[in-house]
Amino acid sequence: MPRVALVLNPAARGAGAALVHVERACAGAGLEPPWVLRTTRADPGRGQAEEALAAGCHRVVVAGGDGTVREVAGVLARAAPATSAGEPPVLGVVPAGTANLAARGLGVPLAAPGRAARRAVSGPPRTVDLGQVQLRSSDGATRTLSFLVLVGVGHDARTLAELDPAAKARLGWLAYLTPGVRRLTSAARPVRVRLDGGQERTEQVWSVLAVNTARLPLRMQVVPGARMDDGLLHVVLVAPRHLADWGRVLRSGARVPLGRRSRPDLDHPALRHRHGRVLELGLQEAGPVQVDGDVVPDILGARIEVLPGALRVAGPTGARR
Template identity: 45%
Template sequence: MPVLTVVANPTSRGSAGAVEDVLRAAAARGWDARVARTTVAETGEAQARRALAAGDAAVVAIGGDGTVRAVATALAGTGIPLGIVPRGTADLFARNLGLPLAASAAVATAVAGEPRAVDLGTCVLHRADGRADAQRFLVVVGVGHDALAIEAASLRRKHRLGWPAYVAAGLGRLRLPGFRVHGVLDDESATTEAWSVLVHNAAGLPAGLRVVPGTSVDDGLLHVVTVTPRRVQDWARIAASGAGLGRAAGVLGTRAVRRALLAPVGAEPLPVQVDGDAEGRAVRIEAAVEPGALLVRAPGRRPAATGRIESRR
């Protein structure tokens, strides 16, 4: 009998009910299922690796982008499909994949959706003390005020407001001066002063906005966005561009690459966020794309490297 492991973040909204729904959906298909809840010490990667070691045929992650990222790190390159029941603050990866956010549809897709091959990002954060922190990312690595706004969005406000908590935290930083950043994008280098520099694997935002129109999570590219507003009015142009209602030339710079390196100009490290989690400061950030590294269960029929769940026992 195929086995499905449910990796659930118990602090996510509606987690307990979602777990029960997934267990019922698995049982209805004749699968065995077990639950592995995340902790502060083990945020999902270790649970998913134990499922792989046991020969499980699929994994469902219940939680936000942080939980999904941890599970995806373990499943990358294995051919084992990941089902996602979004229960986070922004759920950006699920939104970019077009996954349903409503409970019943999300569970049905997570258990029985068609596997779709999507890209993952990798990044190495080099610290001032010489440490190098390597990790994968689903959506974005950001440096500058974007990262500081995420630091400022308290856990309490995130639970109360959802993704607008990030917006609220960023509004107070709109007039602040930018960061001097040196970038090497593939083989070209440049230096700029930017409010933020964002390296996107997926460029969709809540409310249907897109940082870079026309991109997708399976295009095999990273999309580097340099945000350089000079006046408060420039933020209106950025918002209009995200809604597809205009362009923000001179304010938003975009470049499609396979590899990016960012570093501060000067000795002060850059604040960094990865998929909406504050990651402290770094003196160098290296990012690259892993095309088609992850299988995710999604609505509809798409070509993929594997089919429905089959027992590996």
């Protein structure tokens, strides 16, 4: 079998342990030790994935957070169908970041890194959807990024922009709570929204989320019932009018509130859900956009789409979330 490549983010919280588990998983599968390609600030995963594919590696395992997974996934989805194994490459994920939202959405066992590594190295592949966003900055420049989890526009992105890196390193995903709570009462802003080429509407929203997968810590979900292989882009318009509306938002994300499974209220003004394939957004003034937790500043517009079945991932991903 072709050698496994491991794209490792050495700055990730669990990088050292992830490396050990992947080495053990390769040995257990009768494979050579993984070819370790470490990311850098200048190249957070794309170059390493391209190098692995150029060398004929059929399976590329990522040990890092959502940003590293996003970079590698985009390269693998764009790869030519034929590799040294005669078929498209496979992405394996060993969570080593802070929130690990992509790993949650893919059904990776976060509490069992050894099992996650075995799935990543030798688990059977499954096809899932990948998101792609084209961002337009205030100077007219554009850039295209892939995503597995979601794109956030508005106060969602501003919350991440305010995140203290030291607190993130110390507290993990709990560090997201303080800036998030601080922004709960922030005013809505106008965003131009067009879904699947329909009529453009200007919405007053706290945030717009374009979601591919939906799992969060504490068993919460951005879009209950969404699947990573359903071929849909799930759009959430978050527009709470007062603090009480945040209770509705919270209840919508809970998997099992008060003993019964929740479902989003599609018609409530505080939280509206739509789905389609292509979402176009326009901002009145330039601001940040977050792509799988990575904040891109100074953005005026975005074209977001889902690419059904564009990526092969290792191990079971779970039929429903």
